[in-house]
Amino acid sequence: MVLSGLLAMMVLVACGGAGDQEDPYLWLEELDSPRVQEWIGKENARTLGVLEQEPDFADNLAHAKELNNAPDRIPLPLLEHGVVGNFWQDAEHPRGVFRETSRADYESPQPNWTTLLDLDAVAKEDGRNWVWKGMDCDPITHTRCLVRLSEGGEDAVTIREFDRTTRQFAKGGFVLPRSKQYTAWVDADTVLVSREWLPGEVTVSGYPYIVKQLRRGQPLADATEIARGDQADGLFTHPVLLADGGGRRVNLIVRGTSFFESQVSLLGGSGPMMLAIPPKHDLEGMVGNHILITLKQDWTTDGATHAAGTLISLDADDLIRGPRQLRATAVHAPGPQETMQRVLTTRNRIVVTSLDDVRGRATVYTPQPDGSWSAAPVPVPDNATVNAVDADQSGHTAYLSVTSFLTPTTLFSLDTATARLASVKTAPARFDSSRYVVEQLKVAAPDGTLVPYFVVRASGMRYDGTNPTILTGYGGFGSSSTPGYNGLLGRLWLARGGVYVIANIRGGGEYGPAWHEAARGVNRQRAYDDFAAVAQDLITRDITTPRHLGIQGASNGGLLVGVQLTQRPQLWNAVDIAVPLLDMVRYEQIAAGASWVDEYGTVDDPAQRAFLESISPYARLRPDEKYPEPLVWTTTKDDRVGPQHARKFAARLAEQGHPYLFYEAIQGGHGGGSNNDEKAHTTALEYTYFQRQLM
Numbered sequence: 001m002v003l004s005g006l007l008a009m010m011v012l013v014a015c016g017g018a019g020d021q022e023d024p025y026l027w028l029e030e031l032d033s034p035r036v037q038e039w040i041g042k043e044n045a046r047t048l049g050v051l052e053q054e055p056d057f058a059d060n061l062a063h064a065k066e067l068n069n070a071p072d073r074i075p076l077p078l079l080e081h082g083v084v085g086n087f088w089q090d091a092e093h094p095r096g097v098f099r100e101t102s103r104a105d106y107e108s109p110q111p112n113w114t115t116l117l118d119l120d121a122v123a124k125e126d127g128r129n130w131v132w133k134g135m136d137c138d139p140i141t142h143t144r145c146l147v148r149l150s151e152g153g154e155d156a157v158t159i160r161e162f163d164r165t166t167r168q169f170a171k172g173g174f175v176l177p178r179s180k181q182y183t184a185w186v187d188a189d190t191v192l193v194s195r196e197w198l199p200g201e202v203t204v205s206g207y208p209y210i211v212k213q214l215r216r217g218q219p220l221a222d223a224t225e226i227a228r229g230d231q232a233d234g235l236f237t238h239p240v241l242l243a244d245g246g247g248r249r250v251n252l253i254v255r256g257t258s259f260f261e262s263q264v265s266l267l268g269g270s271g272p273m274m275l276a277i278p279p280k281h282d283l284e285g286m287v288g289n290h291i292l293i294t295l296k297q298d299w300t301t302d303g304a305t306h307a308a309g310t311l312i313s314l315d316a317d318d319l320i321r322g323p324r325q326l327r328a329t330a331v332h333a334p335g336p337q338e339t340m341q342r343v344l345t346t347r348n349r350i351v352v353t354s355l356d357d358v359r360g361r362a363t364v365y366t367p368q369p370d371g372s373w374s375a376a377p378v379p380v381p382d383n384a385t386v387n388a389v390d391a392d393q394s395g396h397t398a399y400l401s402v403t404s405f406l407t408p409t410t411l412f413s414l415d416t417a418t419a420r421l422a423s424v425k426t427a428p429a430r431f432d433s434s435r436y437v438v439e440q441l442k443v444a445a446p447d448g449t450l451v452p453y454f455v456v457r458a459s460g461m462r463y464d465g466t467n468p469t470i471l472t473g474y475g476g477f478g479s480s481s482t483p484g485y486n487g488l489l490g491r492l493w494l495a496r497g498g499v500y501v502i503a504n505i506r507g508g509g510e511y512g513p514a515w516h517e518a519a520r521g522v523n524r525q526r527a528y529d530d531f532a533a534v535a536q537d538l539i540t541r542d543i544t545t546p547r548h549l550g551i552q553g554a555s556n557g558g559l560l561v562g563v564q565l566t567q568r569p570q571l572w573n574a575v576d577i578a579v580p581l582l583d584m585v586r587y588e589q590i591a592a593g594a595s596w597v598d599e600y601g602t603v604d605d606p607a608q609r610a611f612l613e614s615i616s617p618y619a620r621l622r623p624d625e626k627y628p629e630p631l632v633w634t635t636t637k638d639d640r641v642g643p644q645h646a647r648k649f650a651a652r653l654a655e656q657g658h659p660y661l662f663y664e665a666i667q668g669g670h671g672g673g674s675n676n677d678e679k680a681h682t683t684a685l686e687y688t689y690f691q692r693q694l695m
Contacts, residue, residue: 024655028647029590032636036647040636040664043650047631047661047685057688060492064680064687065091067430067487074411074425077106077399079392081142086113087132094675095119096132100164103397107413107424116167117147129667131674133157137164138185139243144170146183146191152637153669155592156180172217180207180639184239186251189216192226192239203229204588205595206639207236211253227253227265227272234258235595242286245347245393250286250316259477259598260296266323276301276324280308280513284343287350289316290367292331292343296478296513302327308513309334311343311352313373331365331373339480339512344391344398349416351378351398353388355480358440358452358510360386362400364419376419381407383438385482391416399424403485405456405500406433430487435459436494438483443537449506449518451530454483455543456500468694469499469544470574471535475507475527476556477599478516492687496695499543505530521601522611528563535564535571550574550694552686555641555670556581556599562617562649565630574693575630576686579638579670582645584616585609591642618645621652629659631689633682635668661689 030036051057069091078085084106089096097120099113123130133148143164148157159181161173174191176183180202181195194208197220203209209230212223229237235256242250251267261279265272280296290313297308302325306312311332318327331350334340337357344351350365350373362378380386384404389411391398396416403409408427414420437459442450461467470493474481481502489500504510507519507527519527535551538544551572553561558580565575585603587593601608613619621627630653634646643664650662665682667674672682 023586023648025648025651028651029642029644031643039647039651043662044664047663050661051685051688051692054688054692056691057684060687060691061680061684063491064488064683065677067491068676068680072428074401074409074427075106075111076401076411077390079103079390079397079399080137081394082392083142085116087134088113089676091676093118093120094677095123095130096675098132098135103392116164117162119149122149129674131667131669135162136183136185138188139241139247139249140185140188144173144188146174146185150669151178152667153635153671153674154637154639155669156639159183174214174216176220180236182208182236182238184241184251186213186241190214192251192253193223194236194238197223201231203231203233203236203594205234205236205592207256207592207595209233209237209255211237211239226267227255229255229257234597235262240283242283242291243393244286244288244345245395246288248286248289248316250291252283254283259595261598266319268320273323275319276326277314284311285345285350286316287345287348288367290314291316291319292345292350293328294340294343299328304328306330307333309340311340311350313367315371329371329373332363332375334512337511339509339515341386341480342388344388345393346391346396346398346416347394348396351388351391351400351414351416353386353400355482355510358454358480358482358504360384360402360482362386362388362414364414364416378414378419378421380421385484403483405438405454405483405485406436408485427485430485431490431495433490436490441537443533445506445526445530445533447526447529449526449530451503451505451533452510453501453503453534453537455538456489456494457543458494458497458499461499461543463542465539465542465545466548467499467544468493468497468548468550468690469501469538470550470552470690470694471501471503471531471538472552472557473503473505473508473531473534473560474553474557475503475505475519475531475560477507478509478513479556480504480509488683488687493690496691498690498695501534501538503531503534505534520599522608524600524611524615528560528567528615531560531564532568532571535568539571546571547573548694550576550690552576552578552690554578554580558582558641558646559584559617563615565627566617566620566622566625567615569625569627573628574690575628576689577630577632577646577649578672578686579634579641580632580645580649581641582616582649583618584612585619587612587645590644591638592640593642618649618652621649621656621658623656627653627658629661629693631661631663631686633663633665633685635665635671635673637667637674638670640670 075086085100098117131150131153135145135147137145159176161170163170179195214223237255240252255263282294284292312328341353364376365373389399398414410426412421603609634643653660673679
């Protein structure tokens with residue numbers, strides 16, 4: 001929510017002193033007013049005048065464009081009824097094309113793709129900067145699909161029905177104008193839609209809460225209401241379709257009362273029927289008669305207790321007969337150092353990827369006649385990250401990718417009937433990895449908790465404290481930070497003598513729900529202390545010193561490094577703050593901020609407000625403190641976190657006379673750009689900044 005004019009001037013926020021005072025930079029919360037655009041233009045010109053003039057920038061940009069558009073990248077598969085689809089962007093198609101081929105042809109060295117939709121041509125015809133946000137196909141015909149298109153990368157989308165047979169947008173098909181909106185098919189001519197039907201029909205965080213049924217050819221105004229949440233809900237109410245490979249479908253309504261809690265109702269002939277499942281969970285899919293759910297909290301039902309982090313199955317027939325009396329069967333129960341990552345479903349089986357001490361694992365589960373599940377471990381490479389890519393719900397094939405810091409990504413096909421892997425495609429090496437090694441180290445946080453981190457370094461590195469080092473982390477929302485191959489990191493950082501470190505701090509999901517809970521809300525300082533402990537350990541080991549140590553984080557990670565800048569400015573010489581949250585006193589009133597109260601807390605609670613004020617980077621800046629020069633960057637089209645945080649932070653740095661660099665890309669949503677070249681530009685700016693500060 002953006003406040004302006006007299007109302008905005010009446011809003012008081014904490015500015016870090018004793019008591020509240022008026023925020024002089026509320027006007028920078030105006031999204032794109034002329035005075036804001038003028039301010040952005042001046043700031044961008046100043047920053048680009050510095051970084052683009054650095055000797056390494058042109059070379060960094062050339063490498064970034066080359067790798068972002070490389071023709072030998074792996075085209076990731078999207079399986080739909082035995083056909084492989086792929087969305088592809090390159091220099092010739094910056095906005096991208098959606099294309100398809102057979103599975104056998106896809107696994108050949110040079111697939112013969114058929115282009116279904118050319119987004120560059122559509123954008124030119126429409127006069128819009130369309131960004132692909134995916135599509136959902138009708139599970140009956142598999143040919144009619146709802147395509148989601150975003151203007152410049154924002155979360156709000158326009159939805160248009162596409163016919164894969166004619167390769168055209170369907171005549172008389174569904175068209176849903178721009179909104180933050182969510183859909184689910186009911187049948188070939190009916191969809192459930194959650195959107196802002198009338199102005200103001202959104203939650204406090206700007207998301208829809210009313211679900212209606214819309215039939216083909218029916219005006220939006222005539223859609224029939226099916227369910228609604230409440231404007232006070234922290235997230236959104238939306239429809240979900242669970243479908244198995246045999247044609248069975250179950251329509252659900254999910255009401256997100258907060259970011260981590262939701263109520264699930266089964267749609268039946270008499271309307272929605274709420275299911276008696278715990279509020280903290282994730283719906284994962286459906287195989288045969290089994291509905292799959294990952295628990296985010298302990299749950300006791302039918303006399304059995306299932307721990308948080310467990311994947312369970314519910315019998316669909318039992319659920320329909322008695323949605324309040326449920327019997328759950330454990331499918332995958334993680335060990336003490338394990339956390340589940342993703343679930344894929346084929347026609348008859350489940351594929352679970354997980355982390356065991358932040359190392360990738362995969363397992364195939366098969367339902368047994370007695371209701372239990374048998375497990376077959378998949379022989380994936382050790383010390384690597386295993387990502388679930390996609391699976392064929394009508395067959396028995398799944399695709400997994402395996403990657404590590406020093407090994408290019410390999411795509412494997414997995415025969416779920418035998419749990420056997422077969423290499424399908426391997427990305428080429430982008431740098432000479434034989435010169436480097438990876439270590440997993442651990443350090444004790446102030447409260448004694450062991451915090452793991454990965455170090456990527458030259459095998460012959462001297463421990464003399466002079467090694468330029470980038471430390472990154474996330475530590476929020478139960479999201480895990482895992483190793484992955486990055487050609488640009490190898491070329492532009494490691495090859496120039498740099499060290500790269502990922503910290504697996506609390507607040508993330510590396511060790512399951514408890515690892516996240518340990519640093520949620522008013523306990524969040526633990527995540528910041530974990531991160532600082534890793535930094536201090538790097539210094540103690542003589543890997544680096546503050547003069548050569550930089551940190552990077554985006555979104556919640558941007559908040560992480562913003563806090564580190566203000567709490568421990570003496571530890572760093574570079575701080576890359578990307579698409580960040582920074583004003584934690586007003587975050588609930590900016591973009592979708594109100595949806596994250598479950599993660600951060602609320603200023604409406606005095607104790608939580610006091611904590612938010614204590615960590616808020618915007619509130620904690622001091623004119624008498626010496627800070628390293630940060631790079632603060634965002635995008636105008638970010639309608640999730642919002643560019644307002646970064647703008648106001650830069651303005652306060654300027655007011656207090658601190659050095660800083662600020663850049664705001666016009667396009668890109670909650671990311672670095674709306675196409676590969678725009679992303680290459682922001683990436684080149686980041687590497688140039690680190691080289692300038694640390695090398």
